[in-house]
Amino acid sequence: MAVALAAVATTTRSILLRDVDHRISRLLTQETGEFANFVAQGVDPATGAAFTDPRRLLQVFLQRQYSDPDEELLGLSPGSGQRPHVIRQSRDLPAGVALHRDADALTRIHRSRDRSGTLDRPEGEIRWAKVPIGLRPGPGATAVPSGAAFVVAFHAGREQAVADEAFRTLLAISGVALLMTTGIGWAVAGRILAPVRVVRATAAQLTEQDLTRRIPVEGNDDIAALAETFNGMLDRLERAFAAQRQFVDDAGHELRTPITIVRGHLELMGDEPGEREETVRLVTDELDRMSRIVEDLLLLAKAERPDFVSPEPVQLGELTADVFVKARALGERDWVLDGVADREAVLDPQRVTQAMVQLAQNAVQHTVPGQRVRIGSRDLGDRLEVYVADSGPGVQDRDAQVIFERFRRGTARRGSRTSGAGLGLSIVKAIAEGHRGGRVELRPTEGGGATFVLVLEDTT
Template identity: 70%
Template sequence: MTTATSEADRATTARAATTPVKTADSGRPWVSARLRILLWLVVVMAVALVAVAAATRSVLLRDVDHRIDNLLAQEAEEFANLARRGVNPETGQRFTAPKPLLRLFLERQYADPDEELLGLIERADPAPPATLVQFREVRVDHPLADDPRSLTAVFKSPNATGTLHRPQGEIRWAKVEIGASAGHPAAAFVVAFHPEGEQQKAGNIFTMLIAISGVALLMTIGIGWVVAGRILRPVRLVRTTAAQLTEQDLTQRIPVQGRDDIAALAETFNAMLDRLERAFAAQREFVDDAGHELRTPITIVRGHLELMGDDPAEREETVRIVLEELERMSRIVEDLLLLAKAERPDFVSPEPVQLGELTADVFVKARALGEREWNFAGAVDAEVLLDPQRITQAMVQLAQNAVQHTVPGQRVSIGSRARADGIELYVADTGPGVQPQDQEVIFERFRRGTSRRGARATGAGLGLAIVKAIAEGNGGAVELRPTEGGGATFVLVFQGLHELHEPNDLNEGKDMEEAAL
């Protein structure tokens, strides 16, 4: 029945380990990390490229405005200089009429493709001003010279510069006025610039940048997809490996390549798998050993109860055997519960302890375990931070172990001593010692040494495992050392414990032994 139940539990555990776990988020659409990385990369790249293109277009348009302003100012300044200092080549005198001045200036200038140079002479209202145009061809669409209404607006404007918004296109202009004089009407020199061409060039450059950015974005998508896949390959391996893990198969590992964060993640995951594999192996071994240890007394109890007759003496003997086996089972269960509790943070409760008094108390309690030559080997007069109950339990267990492996008359020594980096508590016996093949396994659960002596070996092999758990719970360790002259010495080693006093000398140790006795 026990075996069938165990197999059923293991099958249930295996099915649970391989069944996908449903979470509250399982209904949400799944988006891979690779796609999210690529989307973020595309968004950032697109924003950056658009920002660069927009900034470039803004700079180009500002440069166009600056060049137009400079050109208008330059043309107006040249005409103003001619009007102030110019001489009519026909008369050799300064200009007195605006028309010859405007004609001479226009003949000597060469307009840019988007530029108009005009001379405007006032006529009787409401007729538009008479217009003189540079005699070279004007290479613009819808020139200002063919738009009388716009000419009148510019000529009548009180400003020297301005912008004219027309359905046919925007015009930037500047003018230099010539006041009316005796017999001569008012006139003005106007330079008009059509910015559509320059603005179109800036727009073409912006369009080209957008096209190049689009190509670059497509290349980024392709390269990013490949690179993100290579970077996230170990992550996918982690997910795949985790999905393949079961309680029965923890051998999967992730190949580690490189020395980056992803490689560190793979190494950490592999280390976690190593710990899990060791933990599951130890658990299976622990369960198997515990089942084996408990199966024997159960079999004995059941067998004797099934064969028990009506003879009172036989019934009394059967009851005695059953009670002994139940007592042994009770001790095994208590030891297992203690070892299970060793994994909890409250397993030990450290407090300031006088180590000399603790050692003396352990010695007094151990003397009652058997008729041996008990020796108090000295103690350290120091205050340390330990759990006195657990340390006493471990030391008494070591003393009990020494009694089981010695005979009456052999010496068992108990003491504590200081070392350069901490303290030691020890139990030394003069028994047969521990065989070399047993030294690596005697601290494991349900493991016994090969030097035990028949009926005396009544334990389940948990005593030294409990001692090890207590030592590690108090921040120390347990070591096995040979005893001088033969035997075994088990030492609880605690490093870095704070000592308040210097160690006792030999006489003080003897005084403490006498006080204990």
């Protein structure tokens, strides 16, 4: 902006100076043209005839003129010595400025062969124009040079000073405008970039232990969109770190017990073959349980990833029938294939099968041989449901709110089949919520028992 303002001021000064030059040129042309017409057509008022004396011609002409400010009208005729005689008609100018007082300058103009020119003096620049006077001795005679001349001189200093003053004024105004614009730009840029500084400060304060800070979102411009995107990134980071910490905490909590059991049995193991065999069996059983816990924890950790489920079009009726066939091998129960939704659905068949088999396994653990377990699916228009319903003791009210949490078990379980780590329903919940709009619900079974339902949105 400074360069632009300087260019505007400089261009304005050039235009003003050019206008001054054109105005002076027009004035010089006008004055010399009037004098040339007077020489050709004028008559001496004393005789009524054409002028024969150049001094008389200059005196009569200059008496009839009125010069403009900064303008001098001069008549020059040969004088004694080298200097011309001066006949003048002009406004009074300061003695140090007036041309008619500068004999050397007048001599140079009088002797110059040019009809116009510029005279540079310490007192200022002078633009001048000259008309040599030639008189005819008689009618029809050829004009004879008389050595006299009419000179128009214009002192351009004042006009140029006006342009320079306008230039300085414009520079001052431009400087003030530049300062004001700089201040306003600084303030506006500060307000615009304030959210960016907040983003930078928030990012600088983030640590693995504290990902709770968020950027306040105001308005709906690009900066607000940046803040929302940054907050979304922080949400994902916080969930990722929370999942990592929970995985480490859960693994440490659940693996501590089997490791202690394995260590204790190995330390107390004797040399008798029967005792060694029993110890190996117990250790192997605990290692298998540790392996299952680790696999379940890894599965739950993967639930935070966007590729945890891979939906694809499947026939829900065929999927329900496949789950029913697989579940029948889990135990001797009265397995019933209940309702079947005969339609196409978009879901992850492997994950849904995994969740349904887990629910069937839970139903087996909470029932005895011969009790009924129903597996089915329903089409409810805008949503789909797949369910497993058992006829066991059901879930107590105090357990209904916690059984889907990790390592939480219900109190109504059947002794020998309670060796799980409490991750099964957490896995089912993760699979259901991995589908868009999905969830798992616990509902009572008519006649007693519990019904676990995977509710999935219809995305076909």
